[in-house]
Amino acid sequence: MLDFQSILNTISKVAKEQSDKGSVANYIPELSNIDPNKFGIALLDKNGSLYQAGDSNESFSVQSITKVLLLSMVFSMIGDDLWNRVGVEPSGDPFNHLSLLEMENGIPRNPLINAGAIVVSDILISKLENPKLEFLEYVQRITGDKSIDYDLKVATSEKKTGFRNYAAAYLIKSFGNLQNQVEDVLDFYFLSCSLRMSCEQLVKVFYIFMNRGNCLNNNNYLALSQVKRINAIMLTCGFYDEAGEFAFEVGLPGKSGVGGGIVALLPNKFCVATWSPGLNEKGNSKLGMLALEQLTTETGLSIF
Amino acid sequence: MLDFQSILNTISKVAKEQSDKGSVANYIPELSNIDPNKFGIALLDKNGSLYQAGDSNESFSVQSITKVLLLSMVFSMIGDDLWNRVGVEPSGDPFNHLSLLEMENGIPRNPLINAGAIVVSDILISKLENPKLEFLEYVQRITGDKSIDYDLKVATSEKKTGFRNYAAAYLIKSFGNLQNQVEDVLDFYFLSCSLRMSCEQLVKVFYIFMNRGNCLNNNNYLALSQVKRINAIMLTCGFYDEAGEFAFEVGLPGKSGVGGGIVALLPNKFCVATWSPGLNEKGNSKLGMLALEQLTTETGLSIF
Amino acid sequence: MLDFQSILNTISKVAKEQSDKGSVANYIPELSNIDPNKFGIALLDKNGSLYQAGDSNESFSVQSITKVLLLSMVFSMIGDDLWNRVGVEPSGDPFNHLSLLEMENGIPRNPLINAGAIVVSDILISKLENPKLEFLEYVQRITGDKSIDYDLKVATSEKKTGFRNYAAAYLIKSFGNLQNQVEDVLDFYFLSCSLRMSCEQLVKVFYIFMNRGNCLNNNNYLALSQVKRINAIMLTCGFYDEAGEFAFEVGLPGKSGVGGGIVALLPNKFCVATWSPGLNEKGNSKLGMLALEQLTTETGLSIF
Amino acid sequence: MLDFQSILNTISKVAKEQSDKGSVANYIPELSNIDPNKFGIALLDKNGSLYQAGDSNESFSVQSITKVLLLSMVFSMIGDDLWNRVGVEPSGDPFNHLSLLEMENGIPRNPLINAGAIVVSDILISKLENPKLEFLEYVQRITGDKSIDYDLKVATSEKKTGFRNYAAAYLIKSFGNLQNQVEDVLDFYFLSCSLRMSCEQLVKVFYIFMNRGNCLNNNNYLALSQVKRINAIMLTCGFYDEAGEFAFEVGLPGKSGVGGGIVALLPNKFCVATWSPGLNEKGNSKLGMLALEQLTTETGLSIF
Secondary structure, eight states, X not given: OOOHHHHHHHHHHHHHHOSOOOEEOOSSGGGGGSOTTOOEEEEEETTOOEEEEESTTOOEEOGXXXXXXXXXXXXXXXXXXXXXXXXXXXXXXXXXXXXXXXXXXXXXXXXXXXXXXXXXXXXXXXXXXXXXXXXXXXXXXXXXXXXXXXXXXXXXXXXXXXXXXXXXXXXXXXXXXXXXXXXXXXXXXXXXXXXXXXXXXXXXXXXXXXXXXXXXXXXXXXXXXXXXXXXXXHHHHTTGGGHHHHHHHTOSOEEEOTTSEEEEEETTTEEEEEEOSEEXXXXXBXXXXXXXXXHHHHHOOOOO | OOOHHHHHHHHHHXXXXXXXXXXXXXXXXXXXXXXXXXXXXXXXXXXXXXXXXXXXXXXXXXXXXXXXXXXHHHHHHHGXXXXXXXXXXXXXXXXXXXXXXXXXXXXXXXXXXXXXXHHHHHHHXXXXXXXXXXXXXXXXXXXXXXXXXXXXXXXXXXXHHOHHHHHHHHHHHHTTOOOXXXXXXXXXXXXXXXXXXXXXXXXXXXXXXXXXTBOTTSOBOSOHHHHHHHHHHHHHHTTGGGHHHHHHHTOSOEEXXXXXXXXXXXXXXXXXXXEOSEEOTTSSBHHHHHHHHHHHHHHOOOOO | OOOHHHHHHHHHHHHHHOSOOXXXXXXXXXXXXXXXXXXEEEEEETTOOEEEEESTTOOEEOGGGHHHHHHHHHHHHHGGGGGGTSOOSOOOOSSOHHHHHHHTTTXXXXXXXXXXXXHHHHHHHHHOSSHHHHHHHHHHHHHTOTTOBOOHHHXXXXXXXXHHHHHHHHHHHHTTOOOXXXXXXXXHHHHXXXXXXXXXXXXXXXXXXXXXXXXXXXXXXXXXXXXXXXHHHXXXXXXXXXXHHHHHHTOSOEEEOTTSEEEEEETTTEEEEEEOSEEOTTSSBHHHHHHHHHHHHHHOOOOO | OOOHHHHHHHHHHHHXXXXXXXXXXXXXXXXXXXXXXXXXXXXXXXXXXXXXEESTTOOEEOGGGHHHHHHHHHHHHHGGGGGGTSOOSOOOOSSOHHHHHHHTTTOOSOTTSHHHHHHHHHHHHXXXXXHHHHHHHHHHHHHTOTTOBOXXXXXXXXXXXXXXXXXXXXXXXXXXXXXXXXHHHHHHHHXXXXXXXOHHHHHHHHHHHHTTTBOTTSOBOSOHHHHHHHHHHHHHHTTGGGHHHHHHHTOSOEEEOTTSEEEEEETTTEEEEEEOSEEOTTSSBHHHHHHHHHHHHHHOOOOO
C-alpha cells in the first residue's frame, strides 16, 4: 500500500530545496509579481482521500488549465459536433502556431492550444445565455466548491497585452471559424483563464476525469467515452511542445498553465496537482514537472 | 519614334475583345459590384505628353497601389531609419504570410505587402498630426490634382471584413513593432487604400518615380537615391507572388491593386497605368498584365 | 470475464463485410499486389492465452512497425544517450516533414517517423558487427520464433523508389547527425522494414512491451522504465498525423505500418494486432483502425 | 564621360583597405584555403573597352555564377518549355528551402537557387550527348576563350560534402521532376560549378546578357527576349536571400557565387565582375557587394 502522504512530503521538501526554480511568466504583467518560492502539491485518490503538502491551499491563476474545463463543458453540450470546429492532433511545432492555422484553414489543431480554446469559447458564447456566469457555475458544480472565482485583475491585464491571442482569433475569424465578435470571444476567454484555484481545489475539479465522469458528489456530468477522450487529448496535447516529454517522463494525462499549476491523473486511481510559479523554457512549471516525475517514479504508477 | 497612341488603341481593342477577363475581387464586398468589362490605359511620357485609351478617365479603388505612396511619404520623412522596421526582400511565399512574420519576429518582409504597409501606416500615424488629411494632401500635391479623394464606403467595407489584416497587425504588435493601437492603424490604412483614381491620375502621381523625384509641376519631393530604391522595391516586391513573373514578362517596376489597377514605369521614359477589374488567380488584374506585356513587347522597352 | 474470442470473431466478421476497405499502398511497388480483402486479428493476453480470427496466420510486410523494434534494440543498448540524437515529441505536421528537420537542425522529432528511424538505424550500424543479422536475431529472440525473416524483394523495391527517404537521410547527414554512409544506413533501414510477420507473430513480439520488459519466454530484455517510455512514444507518435486520433478513438499505445498492419497494447493486460492492406488517407490501415476502436469500445478497456 | 578606370582604381583601393573582409566559405573544403585578401574588379563596356583593377586576372571558382550559364544554355535549347520544370519567382525565404520544394511539389522556385540549377542540369543531361564537354565548350564559345576549364579538385570536394544538394535532388526526384539518376545529375552539376574564371573572363562571358544576346565576337547565341528574361531572373533571384537588398543597394541584374565572385550588368552599357573571397552572412562577397554599391553610386548608373 502506497503511503501518498509521505511521498508528497518528500516531494515538497525536495522541491523547496531546489535552487533553480525556473522563471515566473512575465507576459501577463499581473502574474509576474508572484513569489517564486511557492510550492504546493495535492493528491486525491479515487476513494476521496486527500493528501497535501506545501502551499497546497493557496490559490493561483490556473490559466491554461481552464482549457480542459472549457472543453469538458462544451463537449458535454454538443458532443462530437465539436470536432467540426477543432482537431485532436498534437500541434507539435514550437514555431509557427499561426502558420499552422493558416495551412489548416482556421481549424485549430486541438482544444488545448490557445487557438482551439478560443474556438471552444466561441461555441460556448453562442450556446449560453450568460457564458461568464454559467461557466463559473459549471466549475463550481463539478468541484462542489462555490468559493471558486475569476480574478478580474488578471483577466484585464491579459486583455491589454494578449496581442497574439487577438491575432489568432482574427485569423480564425478570417477563415469563418469564429461566429462571434473577436472582442466578445476574447473577453470571455481571458476571464475563464483567470480562474483562481488551489492545488486542493484543482484535484477536486479534475476528479471527474479520473473517476469516469462522476464528480466527488457522485453526480455524473460527463459520459465515460467523453472522459476517455478528454484524457487522451490531455496526454497528447496537454503540455504545449512538451507533451511528448511529459508522456515520456511522467506518463499521465494532464494539463499545465503559465500560472505554474499542473494537474494530472491516473484513471480510476488518483488525481494530483502541483503549483510552483517558475516555468521552464517550454512554459511548464519547472518544479511541477520534476515533482510529477518523482511521483510516478516512486509509486511506479503510470498509464504505461 | 514610337506612336504610343496607336499602341494604346490596339492594346485597348485587344483587351476589350478578350473573353476571359478574370474574376472581380469579392473579399471587400464594396468592390464586388464593379463592371468587369471596364478597361482603361493611360501613358505619360517624360515630356509630359499624355496618351489614353478606353476607360482611362474613370476612377476606381487603387487599393494596394497606395502602398507605394505610403512608402514614398514615410521614406521622404524618416529616410533609412525605415529599414529598422521593415525589410526590402520579396516575400516569395504564397502561403504562410503570417508565419513569415512569426519567424522574422514581426519585421515585415517589405513595405509593399499588407504587413509592411501596416507598419508604414503606424509610423505615419506617429509622425503626422492629422495623418488622414496630410496623406491625402501629399497625394494631391505630387499629382497636382486636388480632386483625388478617399472612398469612405470602401474603407468601411474593408474595416468590417479585413480580419486577416487585423490578425497581421496584432501579430506585429505582439512583437513590439507597432506603436499605436491596432484599431487606429488599420483605420488609417484601410482609408488610405480606398483612394480613388483614374488611370490618368495614376500616371500623374507615379510620374515622380519615373522622373527622378521631380513631379509634373517640377517640384522635387524625393531624393534620386530614394526614387531608385522605391523602384527597386516595386520591381522585386510589387506583384505579390507574381513579382518574378511580372519582372520576367513585363520587365518594369510597378504595383498592382485588387481594384484592378496596375501602374508601372520605365525610369526616365514613361509611366503607364491600366485598369481592368477582373483578377487572375494571384490577385493581379488579368487584362492589365496582358496589356503591359503587349506594351513592352511592341515597344521593345524594358529595364532589361 | 471478457470473451475475447467471441469479440474477435465479431470484429473479423464486421471487417470482412465492409465495402470501403481503403486503398492499398502503391508507393512501394512490391506492396501493391496484395489482396485488399485480407483481414486478420490476433490478441495475446498477459497469461499467454492467444485468440485469433480471420487471416491472422498470414504474414505480411510489417514496414513501419519495425521502427518500434529498432527503437527497442537501440534503447536497450545505449539508454538515454539516444535522446541526444532524436527527440520524443509528436511531429504533428502533415506537411513539411523535411522542413521540420531543417528547422530543428537535423534532430528528428521522434524515433517513429522515418527520419528518426533512419537515425536509430545509423546508431545500430555503428554499434553492431553484423547489423542485418543481429537485428533479425533480436526480433526472433524476443518473439521466440526463428522463422521470422526479411523480404528481400520488398527491401529492393523500396530501395529503388524511396527517394524521399534518401532526401531525409542526406539532410540529416548535412547536419552531422548521421555517421555512416547514406547508402549503408538506408540499406539496413529498408531491409529492417521488410520484415514479414503474421498478426500472431506480431502480438508475440510486442508482448515484451505489454509485459514490463519480459518476453513470452520470461527472459527480460528491457528495463521497465524503458518499456514505459517506448509505450509513451507509441501513444504520442505511433500513427503519423493520426496519433491524436488513435489515442482519442482507441486509447492504446500502438504502431501502424503501410503494409496494413497495426499492433497495440494495454499494459499488463493484452496486446493485439490487426492486418488489412487498405489504408485510409493518413496511411493507416482503414479496417484495422475500425477494428481496434470496436475492440476498446466493446471491452471498455483503454489506458484512459 | 565616365572615367571607368579611375573609378575602378578607387574602388580597388578602398576594398583593399577594408579591415572586415567577411569569412571565406568553408563548406566546400577545397575553397577554404583561398587568400582572403584578394580583390579584383573588371568592367567591360558595350564597345568592348575593358577596364581592370586589383587581382582581376586571377581565376577563382565561379560556383553559383555558373547557374546563369546553365540557364542560358538550356533556355536557348528548349525555350519556354523550361518553365514547366522550374519557376521564375524569388525564393524569399532564408529558411526552409527544402520545405518550399515540398510545398510546391518539387518545382523549384527559380533556376538560380540550387534546386533549380539541379533541374536545369537534369534537362541538359537528357538533351546533350556529352554534357560535361558540351557545356564547357558553350562557355568557351560565348566568351571566346578556350582556356576556361573545370577544377576537378573542387568538384570532387563538393561531391563528398554536398549532402544538402543530394537531399534536394532526391526530394525533387521523389516528385518526379528529375529524369536522370541523382548521382549523374549532381556529378554534372558539381563539375559545372567548379568552373574557374577571372574577373576579366567573367565580364567577357556575361557580355552576351548585356549586349542583347550578341557575344563579343558578334555571334548571336540568344534571342533578345530570352536575354531580357534572364536579366529579370538575375535581378529578382540572383543573390539568395539578399536579392531585394542587391536590387535596392546596387540596382543591377547580377549573380554571386560562394567562391567570392559577383558579376552584374547594365543592359546596353557595361558588365562588371568583382572577386573577393570573404562572404557576408547571406553568402555573398562582402567587399564585392560594397564595390558594386560604390560603382553605381559614383556613376549614377542603374536600371532604376
